[in-house]
């Protein structure tokens with residue numbers, strides 16, 4: 017068997033900052049792999065130099081044919097943190113890979129700024145969707161963010177502020193370890209429009225009175241632009257969201273998205289996932305776009321068109337909310353059953369007995385277990401210095417999904433058998 021490949025992290029000080037064991041391993045290498053900047057740190061090394069560039073995955077495949085050679089792959093910082101170690105481990109496996117980590121540029125940036133990082137989350141705007149960075153910024157008191165030329169600090173700041181993230185302390189660390197190193201300690205709002213060096217990381221530090229976003233708090237109806245009557249009411253939204261039993265990473269369809277109130281709140285719960293908001297009415301599409309922009313919901317994808325035709329080509333959902341069907345209920349439910357992920361939860365809101373009857377009959381036909389809830393809500397309203405109860409129209413919430421053996425295995429997916437009466 018070939019010798020293991022050593023993946024060695026190199027810090028800001030270059031060769032001088034390596035532990036002696038790593039220096040010895042590099043000295044004994046027959047082949048040195050790395051980016052141009054790192055290889056340039058070993059100009060006189062007699063090993064064959066392999067320049068890593070674009071098409072990295074294919075290059076790494078070639079490591080399988082390394083034979084008896086001692087191979088060292090040089091990586092910057094911590095190779096296991098959004099670095100090359102992941103690709104090498106995928107190709108060679110843990111048996112043939114040895115990793116010597118250095119500190120990440122994010123640790124170094126926090127250290128340079130004199131800010132402890134025990135309560136920080138480290139993420140990457142290069143490797144992860146911006147919606148996920150927004151999600152972390154809503155939750156974490158401190159955030160370290162790897163950037164790239166298109167996801168640079170100004171672009172990230174603009175996206176975070178658009179999503180309502182507090183204007184907090186923001187530290188941009190440029191060219192760490194290089195003679196041109198520079199720390200810009202400012203506020204998030206000051207970053208928009210500013211240009212920084214390509215080698216840059218961004219740190220966010222929330223103010224002491226900052227509070228993470230509430231875990232679950234549907235907004236009042238008035239928070240959304242909508243056509244009167246065409247919005248799922250806040251309390252009904254709360255129950256429907258509970259029935260959807262979302263995971264953070266779910267892919268979700270909202271069919272008949274209307275104002276997008278549900279889509280946006282689903283997207284905030286499934287903040288590391290994605291929501292496809294399907295709507296065919298032009299006026300409602302206008303509200304939907306306005307609300308998605310208002311709340312910076314970067315993981316909501318608007319799908320203009322009529323379901324089920326508009327559903328073709330969407331990725332298989334883990335959960336589906338159905339707010340409207342306009343005579344297409346059978347086609348929509350059949351399509352969902354054809355393409356959904358296993359144990360997909362389907363939650364429908366209806367107001368008429370006929371639609372409810374049709375939905376239950378279809379669930380029976382399609383082998384879906386369903387659970388029916390009728391919601392009658394009355395809201396307190398002031399009247400002559402007193403309070404009266406103003407009732408809202410009753411709504412049916414039908415939650416459907418594949419029957420399963422044990423509620424403990426998949427609480428969201430497991431529903432009662434349909435009642436046959």
Ligand SMILES: C[S@@+](CC[C@H](N)C(=O)[O-])C[C@H]1O[C@@H](n2cnc3c(N)ncnc32)[C@H](O)[C@@H]1O
Pocket residue numbers: 242246247248249271272273274275276277278294295296297300321322323324339340341342343344
């Ligand atoms: C009651 S509203 C949904 C309200 C929405 N959940 C909200 O909170 O704003 C129903 C929506 O479904 C849309 N709709 C109905 N049938 C549809 C279909 N087959 N495809 C796409 N949209 C549909 C309607 O245009 C309408 O905007």
